[in-house]
Amino acid sequence: MFDALANGFRQAKNRLAGLTELNEQNIDTALREVRLSLLEADVELGVVKAFLARVKEKALGEVVKLKTKTAEGGTMKVTAGDQFTKICHDELVAFMTAEGPALAFAEKGATGIMMVGLQGSGKTTTTAKLARYLQKEEKKKPLLVAADMQRPAAVEQLQVLGKSLGIPVFNIPGETPLNICIKAREEARAKGHDVIIYDTAGRLAIDEKLMEELGSIKESVHPENILLVVDSMIGQDAVKVSKGFHDKLELTGVVLTKLDGDARGGAALSVKEVTGAPVRFIGVGEGTDKFEEFRAEGMASRVLG
Ligand code: GDP
Numbered sequence: 073m074f075d076a077l078a079n080g081f082r083q084a085k086n087r088l089a090g091l092t093e094l095n096e097q098n099i100d101t102a103l104r105e106v107r108l109s110l111l112e113a114d115v116e117l118g119v120v121k122a123f124l125a126r127v128k129e130k131a132l133g134e135v136v137k138l139k140t141k142t143a144e145g146g147t148m149k150v151t152a153g154d155q156f157t158k159i160c161h162d163e164l165v166a167f168m169t170a171e172g173p174a175l176a177f178a179e180k181g182a183t184g185i186m187m188v189g190l191q192g193s194g195k196t197t198t199t200a201k202l203a204r205y206l207q208k209e210e211k212k213k214p215l216l217v218a219a220d221m222q223r224p225a226a227v228e229q230l231q232v233l234g235k236s237l238g239i240p241v242f243n244i245p246g247e248t249p250l251n252i253c254i255k256a257r258e259e260a261r262a263k264g265h266d267v268i269i270y271d272t273a274g275r276l277a278i279d280e281k282l283m284e285e286l287g288s289i290k291e292s293v294h295p296e297n298i299l300l301v302v303d304s305m306i307g308q309d310a311v312k313v314s315k316g317f318h319d320k321l322e323l324t325g326v327v328l329t330k331l332d333g334d335a336r337g338g339a340a341l342s343v344k345e346v347t348g349a350p351v352r353f354i355g356v357g358e359g360t361d362k363f364e365e366f367r368a369e370g371m372a373s374r375v376l377g
Pocket of ligand 1: 189190191194195196197198226274331333354355
């Protein structure tokens with residue numbers, strides 16, 4: 073996970089190894105390494121530029137500080153490599169940190185979480201993972217709603233997953249997804265569920281019909297959270313898909329799946345900067361326990377060693 077990014081930052085640091093201070097030249101050399109690694113990791117071009125500009129500005133600021141300190145007769149105790157790494161770390165965190173908690177909970181009644189995404193992104197699996205997470209970590213009593221009537225096997229898939237977790241799955245065969253979602257709220261009230269997770273339909277690409285269906289579910293059930301599930305293996309398209317969904321639905325967050333594979337991880341850095349919707353959770357395997365809250369600090373440390 074994030075290997076491509078980590079390699080590039082390591083090389084930049086190596087270039088500065090042994091140097092006692094940052095200066096304009098060695099900052100530029102190090103930034104060139106970082107630029108290559110960001111592009112290789114599929115970070116969106118605009119994000120690459122913005123990131124490099126911010127790191128450069130901070131690093132040059134350090135050069136000025138160093139000069140002032142030396143003029144005053146003081147010495148710097150950190151090496152150029154460490155200084156540069158620290159700046160990159162702070163900027164990585166700033167690019168990825170989300171505002172507010174990963175999930176908003178309703179003050180009264182059941183909390184709604186609407187899961188959206190393209191087919192194959194891992195939406196149904198992630199719906200079950202999230203239910204398990206809420207049950208274990210937040211001691212909630214979730215109700216899963218199978219409202220993906222687009223993919224024939226999705227309902228059964230969620231039922232199998234729900235059964236293995238001991239979490240009920242609500243569905244009404246032959247009903248429209250919208251009616252299923254509306255009726256699920258009555259079911260949750262009757263059975264005392266405090267979280268409702270809606271697994272909505274996916275398609276192969278974003279289209280009007282899909283967005284209309286999702287829009288009408290959003291308007292009817294007013295979920296506190298709308299999470300887009302995106303496959304990190306699709307590289308830069310992950311950012312395009314996120315933007316497409318966010319423009320129509322105002323996502324509260326993104327779940328990046330399949331980060332355990334050989335995805336290059338650039339989406340983790342690009343999504344929030346491009347769309348405004350932060351990454352909230354990550355999927356790191358097929359099992360329902362392979363799911364984590366996304367932490368910018370942890371990711372930055374992983375990349376920078
Ligand atoms: P949906 O069409 O979006 O509902 O996708 P599914 O939930 O059926 O997932 C598609 C495939 O991706 C399945 O084989 C899942 O097991 C797999 N998958 C989902 N999330 C992850 C993940 O985080 N890591 C890995 N390796 N596979 C995943």
